[in-house]
Amino acid sequence: MKAILPGSPADTDEPVVLGEAAEPQPADDEAVIEVEAFSVNRGETLQLEGGLDRRRAGWRPGKDVAGTVLRPAADGSGPADGARVVAHPPAYGWAERVAVPTHSLTELPDSVDAVTAAALPLAGITALRLLRAAGPLAGRTVLLTGASGGVGHYVTELAAAGGARLTAVSATAERGAKLMQLGAAELVTSVADVSGPYDVVLESVGGDSLSTALAALAPGGLLVWFGQAGRAPVTLDFFSFFEGPNQARIAHFDYTASDATYGQDLAALVRLVAGGRLHPEIGTVRDWTRTADVIAGLRGRRIRGNAVLTVG
Structure with missing residues (x-):
């Protein structure tokens, strides 16, 4: 499958490249999602510069995704095949497909599109938990x-x-x-x-x-x-x-410290958006072939709000 792969940390013009990656091999409690959109977080741009996760063999970025369940979890947890979802995997989300634990995703209503949903996970969960x-x-x-x-x-x-x-x-x-x-x-x-x-x-x-x-x-x-x-x-x-x-x-404060499952918080964020009580700020929406350009824009602070890439 196609995926965004880390480039050279020293290459500011090409921090990532579009290439080939192995298909996800889900655990029993993971669903495989066909990704429609993902967002880029500033923290991920720092990892691409050479942080700890960047040095781990096989690491690929991608924490915020929205798409459709292609293969439900084998243990029966989570949404059924074809369900529209937003998810917060630990990594690997900048790809055509990604495996995500069912405790870290939630279904989307028709009123919330994939681009809006992709802007929710890391920033939204951090905000909710910070205020708590x-x-x-x-x-x-x-x-x-x-x-x-x-x-x-x-x-x-x-x-x-x-x-x-x-x-x-x-x-x-x-x-x-x-x-x-x-x-x-x-x-x-x-x-x-x-x-x-x-x-x-x-x-x-x-x-x-x-x-x-x-x-x-x-x-x-x-x-x-x-x-x-x-x-x-x-x-x-x-x-x-x-x-x-x-x-x-x-x-x-570390948003992962209290609870490393994110489904309930994602559901709360989706309800707020659907009810008109939370309005994600989408600074740019581009095709995922422009991911390197978006990263440069985030590093240069030329993008206000969330940066979302669409797949396919």
């Missing part, structure tokens, strides 16, 4: 850094719908414009410009951003660190807690 980690948000002030990506769009819309007053930090006003439409109360282009104090800080940039955001945290507040998009290490002076956010907490 933050706790009840009704009436609380929230600061979200690195807000213009796929996760940021979902967090903004869900947090605002939950009653939070959210300040979004985006590198440019243009990249952050959609966040105001989704319910953000305020948009700033630098974390240094926030006023605070905030009950909750959701931090995804790293470097100086985290320490600056920490200073805007209210006493007893919570900072949840869930990424390092700026790729710069964080240095903290813990004595700074006494200058403002006394008794505050810092928590590290």
